Amino acid sequence: MDGLKKHLNQSVQFKLSFTLSLAILVVAIVAGVVSFMSAFDEAHELQDDVLRQVAQLMDRQHLSPTPPIADARLKDGDEESRVIVQRLGDSSPSPVGVDAGGLLPLPTTLADGLYTLEVSGEAFRVLVKTTAAGERIVVAQESGFRNEIARGSALRTVMPFLVLVPVLLLIVADLVRKMFRPIATLSREIDQRAEQELHPVDERHLPVEVRPFVVAINRLLARVAQAMDGQRRFVADAAHELRSPLTALSLQAERLAEARMSGQARERLMTLRQGIERGRSLLDQLLTLARAQSAAEPPKSPVSVQGIFRRVLEDLIPLAEAKRIDIGVEGLQDAQVWVSELDMIAIVKNLVDNAIRYTPEGGRVDLSVGMAEGRAVLRIEDNGPGIPFAERDRVFDPFYRTPGSERIGSGLGLSIVQAIASRIGAEIRLDFASEARQTGLIVTVQLSVIAPSQAT
Ligand SMILES: Nc1ncnc2c1ncn2[C@@H]1O[C@H](COP(=O)(O)OP(=O)(O)OP(=O)(O)O)[C@@H](O)[C@H]1O
Ligand SMILES: [Mg+2]
CATH class of the missing domain: 1.10.287 (Helix Hairpins)
Incomplete structure (x- = not known):
């Protein structure tokens, strides 16, 4: 119950669906009960009218409920549904209900009118009428049968509610969900x-x-x-x-x-x-x-990753030679990426500069580019000390340098790489080059090769 209350307070969508459904249910129940009761009463009225019409017919046609008529129980009809027509006083009260002739033992003192009488444990609707000829006749029918008929017709009036209410509830739930869809789409857009x-x-x-x-x-x-x-x-x-x-x-x-x-x-x-x-x-x-x-403005044309490698190496080879580092590009495969040249140079230069700077003298640095799942994959691998797992998030923070790093640096290189990567939708991953010895670093950069105008 507490959970429901909390949910109701927190979610407008749930509140709206819940209160609308509740309102529909209450209205449907009230309307159903009212229409059931009025249809039930209406059916009884109609049945009373039938008794009146039978009595009137007897009177107008000067028919007399002689024993053969009263005796002629509608044999082909249902026992319960029959209408009993008899003269008042034709049968003496009997404890067993309807006597052998099918007549009701009714008191002769009954005045003209409609009654619901209990005759030996069974209820009957009885109409007493004095005909023009001065004869007192009784037209009666079993109440149980009348109620059954009335209930049946009353239930038929409630049927549409039973069918329509679940349909209405489903429509409300769907409508409310659709109403709130723009908000869900909006939050997704902002989140991304x-x-x-x-x-x-x-x-x-x-x-x-x-x-x-x-x-x-x-x-x-x-x-x-x-x-x-x-x-x-x-x-x-x-x-x-x-x-x-x-x-x-x-x-x-x-x-x-x-x-x-x-x-x-x-x-x-x-x-x-x-x-x-x-x-x-x-x-x-x-x-x-x-x-x-x-x-930045989206680039107007793609750039070649191999071309970027060449330009960066031209700048950094003196640094690598000073440390006798064997640096080079592996493979001939190229990829054209839709990133501005300046951004690509900044990414590759900072990563290669790190690889050279943190790899001991006589080490090795390899650059490569390939394609995987429709994206360009750049790899810069060195056989230096690598970056421990615990440091891998922090090294991207501005001015952060791993403890014990005696090389000169400002701690901004990887922050620059990450800032550009998040702007252009690239993914950066750091791994050990040798997992077993936990040394060496492989930086993988994955980026789209699709033009921004085609991506949307
Ligand atoms: N290839 C690598 N091998 C080992 N450690 C690395 C490597 N690349 C980066 N690091 C570690 O990550 C830290 C952050 O690198 P980052 O490039 O952000 O800063 P920096 O190299 O110190 O300074 P800057 O690049 O701005 O001159 C470095 O201090 C270094 O300890
Ligand atoms: Mg650096």
């Missing part, structure tokens, strides 16, 4: 959105009652989009503004390095230059993240 998809919800096909709510959500979405945009712009502007003085500093440090100085001063200058370089790469990553998080 990525964080960046803050465009307004289409309210045109929604019921008028829900529209103000959706309009309010749209206003909130617009405010959130504006706030997020402002925040992103601030990060991008700040990073951009900081770049110029850092570039100037870097140039000054470069020129300083040309000057003559002591070994100790040169050592300190080296640390200074490394710091400046770290600052520059942090700013670059911040700018890329700000761009990755903002909504």
